[in-house]
Amino acid sequence: MNKTILLVDDDLFQLKLYEKLLQNNGYSCRIALSVDEAESILLNNEIPDLIISDYEMPDKNGFEFRKRLLKNDLLKNVPFLFLTSVNDEHFIQQGLDLKAIDYMAKDIPPARILSKINNLMLAVREHYERSLSEVKGIAEKLNLRNIPKKAPVLKNFTISYFNQSYQYQPGGDFIDFIQINDRYTFVILGDVMGKKWGAWFFSFSFLSYIRSAIRLCVFDETFSLPIILHKLNRVIYADEFLNDIFSTLSLVLIDDEEATVCYSGAGDLPVIKYDATARSLVTHQSTGILLGFSEKVFYDDINIDLAAGEEMYLISDGMIDFEIDGEKKSDMNLFKEKLSALKERNEPTENIVNDLFNKHTSQIDDCSIIIIKRKNDEHQ
Amino acid sequence: MNISKEKQGDILILTIEEKEANLSKSDHFKELVLSEIAEGETKLIISFEKVEYLDSSFLGALVAILKNLLPLNGTLRITGLNSDIKNLFELTRLDKIFVLKDNLETALQDFA
Numbered sequence: 001m002n003k004t005i006l007l008v009d010d011d012l013f014q015l016k017l018y019e020k021l022l023q024n025n026g027y028s029c030r031i032a033l034s035v036d037e038a039e040s041i042l043l044n045n046e047i048p049d050l051i052i053s054d055y056e057m058p059d060k061n062g063f064e065f066r067k068r069l070l071k072n073d074l075l076k077n078v079p080f081l082f083l084t085s086v087n088d089e090h091f092i093q094q095g096l097d098l099k100a101i102d103y104m105a106k107d108i109p110p111a112r113i114l115s116k117i118n119n120l121m122l123a124v125r126e127h128y129e130r131s132l133s134e135v136k137g138i139a140e141k142l143n144l145r146n147i148p149k150k151a152p153v154l155k156n157f158t159i160s161y162f163n164q165s166y167q168y169q170p171g172g173d174f175i176d177f178i179q180i181n182d183r184y185t186f187v188i189l190g191d192v193m194g195k196k197w198g199a200w201f202f203s204f205s206f207l208s209y210i211r212s213a214i215r216l217c218v219f220d221e222t223f224s225l226p227i228i229l230h231k232l233n234r235v236i237y238a239d240e241f242l243n244d245i246f247s248t249l250s251l252v253l254i255d256d257e258e259a260t261v262c263y264s265g266a267g268d269l270p271v272i273k274y275d276a277t278a279r280s281l282v283t284h285q286s287t288g289i290l291l292g293f294s295e296k297v298f299y300d301d302i303n304i305d306l307a308a309g310e311e312m313y314l315i316s317d318g319m320i321d322f323e324i325d326g327e328k329k330s331d332m333n334l335f336k337e338k339l340s341a342l343k344e345r346n347e348p349t350e351n352i353v354n355d356l357f358n359k360h361t362s363q364i365d366d367c368s369i370i371i372i373k374r375k376n377d378e379h380q
Numbered sequence: 381m382n383i384s385k386e387k388q389g390d391i392l393i394l395t396i397e398e399k400e401a402n403l404s405k406s407d408h409f410k411e412l413v414l415s416e417i418a419e420g421e422t423k424l425i426i427s428f429e430k431v432e433y434l435d436s437s438f439l440g441a442l443v444a445i446l447k448n449l450l451p452l453n454g455t456l457r458i459t460g461l462n463s464d465i466k467n468l469f470e471l472t473r474l475d476k477i478f479v480l481k482d483n484l485e486t487a488l489q490d491f492a
Contacts, residue, residue: 043381044381044382044398045404046402046403046404047404172436191436193436193437193439193440193443194403194406194436194437194440196403199436199437243447244410244440244444244447245440246440246443246444248472267472267473267474268472269471269472270471285471285473286473287473288473289473289474289476289477290443290472290473290474290477293443293446293447293477294477317436317468317472320468321435327432327433328400328432328433328435329432329433329464330433330434330464330465330467330468331464332467332468332471364435365435365436
């Protein structure tokens with residue numbers, strides 16, 4: 001995904017010149033001929049990675065623009081550069097005092113301006129990755145993990161999983177495996193509605209509730225998925241902290257002794273099974289709605305028959321959200337087409353992620369898939 | 381974000397004037413609609429006829445609005461979903477909690 005730069009200058013020729021320079025070097029640009037136009041773009045679009053502004057413009061000048069941005073909590077930390085022909089020492093100092101990262105003269109050769117921008121973006125990225133790494137380190141120390149390190153090893157099934165964050169930021173997807181004993185294993189895939197840090201933070205609250213609900217039910221020798229989901233939903237609904245936060249959940253119980261699989265869901269995407277005999281995909285949709293929306297919800301359970309060599313897939317919505325030629329869309333059928341083609345070619349399902357996202361089709365959300373496969377030989 | 385407002389009798393019609401309804405707009409959208417509800421608007425139609433893509437943040441905001449509206453005996457109708465978004469609602473059972481209408485006319489009939 002290209003970094004986006006907002007260019008603000010009342011000189012259309014200059015704007016087009018810098019837009020071309022930056023686009024030729026992998027940046028996406030938005031251009032504004034005035035501060036008012038820039039503010040309208042900022043209000044109606046995603047926040048850019050960098051803002052570059054001229055100083056001298058009719059109505060509001062670059063300094064006024066910068067001062068207005070500094071008063072806005074969402075925009076005050078977006079890196080800001082002045083690029084102007086007003087280069088009196090007094091103005092340079094004033095611009096830098098407004099927390100601009102640099103004050104560049106327009107007579108600097110374009111190649112040098114580009115190098116400065118590249119270096120700045122690299123520094124911002126490195127700083128972000130260091131901070132992210134620190135947060136992840138702390139989360140790891142506190143044993144806060146919403147994606148497990150490995151899947152359990154079972155006698156009759158293999159479980160593999162994949163999770164990919166979006167734009168190097170954690171998201172609301174969470175995965176867990178709870179192995180009760182040699183016989184029963186619960187498989188969990190959830191997705192907190194929302195994106196990035198907010199969703200990531202709440203995923204731990206949901207995971208804690210899910211783990212507790214499963215454990216408490218199992219202590220009472222209850223392995224019924226609808227009962228577990230019903231109790232889980234009630235406690236989440238009652239939690240005021242999660243009043244406006246909702247999560248999907250796909251919950252699977254594997255009985256490794258009987259080699260059976262049972263599924264129930266809450267507002268999740270249907271699970272998909274690959275039928276090896278018919279060489280086709282079959283979807284199973286649960287009745288349950290999102291966790292936390294309503295106190296009274298009917299949850300069902302569905303037995304998924306997996307013959308030797310057959311697979312089933314749990315997916316989060318990031319697997320069906322794409323950006324193709326600049327247009328974003330949710331398309332379950334595209335995912336299924338890619339998956340079918342992969343199975344026709346007898347390729348491992350794990351290759352699906354490389355198949356799904358490429359230079360034509362971009363990922364736009366964190367995405368997860370869990371693959372449950374019935375082994376060919378039960379004694380393996 | 382751009383939302384246009386229109387009042388027809390006691391029904392408030394909100395049209396999302398955006399191609400993408402996403403994370404950067406979801407908080408603003410939720411605050412705006414919740415403030416309308418706080419001011420007494422309980423009959424709402426939200427039109428997505430201009431929207432091509434809806435992300436999970438915006439869906440979450442929409443669910444939160446409905447959850448706030450139901451205890452007030454309020455009514456919400458969703459109109460103008462394109463086929464991809466409508467399909468997503470059906471796949472995730474959101475069509476069980478929202479009443480979806482093809483267009484404004486049929487949504488208005490529900491309030492008659």
